[in-house]
Amino acid sequence: MTAHVRLPRTLPVDDTAHRAFLADVVAGLSADPKTIPPKYFYDERGSQLFEAITRTPEYYPTRTETSILTARAAEIAAFIPQDAVLVEFGAGALTKVRILLDAAPVRAFVPVDISEAFLRGQAARLSREMPGLQVLPVVADFTASFPLPAEVATAPKVGFFPGSTIGNFEPHEATAFLRHAGALLGPGARLILGVDLVKDSDVLVAAYNDAAGVTAEFNLNLLRRINRELGANFDLSAFWHRAVYNREQHRIEMHLASKARQRVRVDGRCFDFRRGETIHTENSYKYTPDLFRTLASGAGWRVATTWTDPQKWFAVHALVRD
Ligand code: AVJ
Secondary structure (H helix, E strand, O other): OOOOOOOOOOOOOOOHHHHHHHHHHHHHHHOOOEEOOHHHHOOHHHHHHHHHHHOOOOOHHHHHHHHHHHHOHHHHHHHOOOOOEEEEEOOOOOHHHHHHHHHOOOOEEEEEEOOHHHHHHHHHHHHHHOOOOEEOOEEOOOOOOOOOOHHHOOOOEEEEEOOOHHHHOOHHHHHHHHHHHHHHHOOOOEEEEEEEOOOOHHHHHHHOOOOOOHHHHHHHHHHHHHHHHHOEOOOHHHEEEEEEEEOOOOEEEEEEEEOOOEEEEEOOEEEEEOOOOEEEEEEEEOOOHHHHHHHHHOOOEEEEEEEEOOOOOEEEEEEEEO
16 A cells, blocks of 8 residues: 655745745735735846846836936045945845945945845955955845944944835835834944936836836746745736836836636635736835935934936935934
8 A cells, every 4th residue: 555645735844935935925815905025026037137127228217326326426425434334235236336335435345135145246256356345245134123243333334225125115114124224324324325206107107117028027927936936826928017107105016917817826725816806016116305305304314415317217315314
C-alpha cells in the first residue's frame, strides 16, 4: 500500500517574506473593493519593467526630477551641512543621489533598502567610484523603524527620498513616515524630497497608461508573480490595466479590471470576480506645493525651499525640522 504523503501545496511556508506576501494577497482579495499593496510590483521583472517605464516618453517624473536635481545641484548642496551624513530611503540603483554626492562633500552616505543583494552590489559599486566616501548600507524596510549605524550617531543628518515614492502612501501613512524620518534623523535634521505635482489629468493619465503598454505589463506582472510565488491561476489575458485620475483625492489609481465573470484560485482559496470588477493595485498621490506644506507641517517639518521645473510638473522640497 502506498504511504499517504501530504505534499506542500506551494513554496516553503517557513519563509517570512513569502508568508507575508500570501497573507497580504489573501486579505486584499477578500476585501471589497479588492486591493493588493503596490510594494509587491517589484520582483526582478517588475523592477526591470519600472526602469522601462521611466524611459517611456509619457512617464515624465523620473526625467523631470533628475533635471531639477542637476540644474539645482549647487543650491541643494548648500542645503546639506558640512560633514553631514546623507541617508537615502529606498535607495535602489543610487542614480539620483550621485547628483547630490557629486555636488556636496558629505561625511558618509547611508543607503537604506529592503533588497539586500541589490543594495550591497550598488553600495560596493559606489564605493569603488567614490573611494573617499564612507558608504554604510542598511538593509531595512524604511516604513518601519530601524537603527542607523553607530558611526553616524552624532553627525547632522540629511534624508533623501526621491521619486515621489511618498505618493504611494495614503496621506496618513505619509505623515507617519515623515514623523518617523524626523525621529530617526534627529535634532537639526533636514530632508530633501521629490514629489509629483497636481497637473492636467491628460498628462497624468498618459504617464500611467503609456502607448507602448509598458505600465500595463508592469501592472499585470503582479498577477504573474502571484501565480509563480503563491501557486495561483490568474489568466493574465482576462484582466485589463486601468489608470484613472481621482481628482477629489488628487491621486492616480491603477487597477486590474476583470474582463469577465471568473473565479481564481490562490493557495487553494477561491476568489470570484464580477465582470468589470477591479483589483486596486496602486495609488500615486499628487501634491500641490500648498498641500505638501500642510502635510509636512502636520508631521513636524517646515518647507524651507521648493525647486520645480519650468512646466511645474515636479517638485523637489527641502525640509527642516521645526
Ligand atoms: C515611482 C514608485 C512612485 O507612482 O509614479 C510608475 C511607480 N507606478 N508607474 C509612481 C509607478 C506606475 C511610481 N513610483
